Amino acid sequence: MKVLRQRVKEVVASAGFSSKEQQELVLAVDEACSNIIKHAYHFKSDREIHLIILKTDEALIFQLRDDANQVDTSKFKPREWDQIRPGGLGLHFIQEVMDKVAFIEAETMGNTLEMVKYF
Amino acid sequence: MTYLIEEKNDYLVVRLEGEVDLSCSPEARRVILDCLQKQRHLLVDLSGVSYIDSSGVASLVEGYQVSRSKNLNFALVGVSDNALNVLKLARLDQVFPIYTSIETLLQDGS
Numbered sequence: 001m002k003v004l005r006q007r008v009k010e011v012v013a014s015a016g017f018s019s020k021e022q023q024e025l026v027l028a029v030d031e032a033c034s035n036i037i038k039h040a041y042h043f044k045s046d047r048e049i050h051l052i053i054l055k056t057d058e059a060l061i062f063q064l065r066d067d068a069n070q071v072d073t074s075k076f077k078p079r080e081w082d083q084i085r086p087g088g089l090g091l092h093f094i095q096e097v098m099d100k101v102a103f104i105e106a107e108t109m110g111n112t113l114e115m116v117k118y119f
Numbered sequence: 120m121t122y123l124i125e126e127k128n129d130y131l132v133v134r135l136e137g138e139v140d141l142s143c144s145p146e147a148r149r150v151i152l153d154c155l156q157k158q159r160h161l162l163v164d165l166s167g168v169s170y171i172d173s174s175g176v177a178s179l180v181e182g183y184q185v186s187r188s189k190n191l192n193f194a195l196v197g198v199s200d201n202a203l204n205v206l207k208l209a210r211l212d213q214v215f216p217i218y219t220s221i222e223t224l225l226q227d228g229s
Binding site: 005 | 140204
């Protein structure tokens with residue numbers, strides 16, 4: 001995860017995001033990976049996560065793909081803000097930082113999460 | 120992540136260092152809860168934390184809740200800019216007692 005965070009930081013820095021935005025984008029991608037590790041791979045360390053970062057004229061697009069069984073994305077709900085409890089924060093961070101977050105329907109195995117951050 | 124536990128007046132001080140992420144947060148959680156099990160007031164020093172994710176924040180939230188259930192004091196001290204940004208993103212900067220340093224807290228008479 002440390003290597004992934006470093007790589008994401010390099011990309012978002014080169015794209016011109018501010019220091020604070022860089023930190024937040026690294027956090028959001030890291031949280032998305034953590035969700036895959038926890039909920040899709042159940043902490044199995046021999047599985048792969050593919051991260052693709054696309055740069056367009058207007059945005060960076062982060063695509064995270066796993067090869068786990070397709071998950072029921074309707075179950076992913078961020079925590080209510082007024083609930084002070086451990087857990088449930090990761091999805092909030094992702095939604096707070098990114099401008100668009102969506103799962104791309106796969107026809108076969110796996111799940112792809114797409115996150116968009118406009119410049 | 121590394122950690123160091125010290126005593127300061129009535130408090131145990133847990134100083135976390137480095138990156139508190141999914142791989143390290145179970146250890147951070149264990150250390151925090153172990154201190155509270157000893158019925159000691161607790162300060163968590165985050166001045167050396169360069170990165171913290173939601174699992175690390177969850178360890179702090181759990182420590183805060185356990186301390187309240189045991190009528191023990193719990194506060195964060197010397198929170199690094201990176202850690203503070205994440206706490207703000209979680210809107211927890213208004214929930215945790217946060218002090219710039221241990222000395223500030225002790226002067227406060229808290």
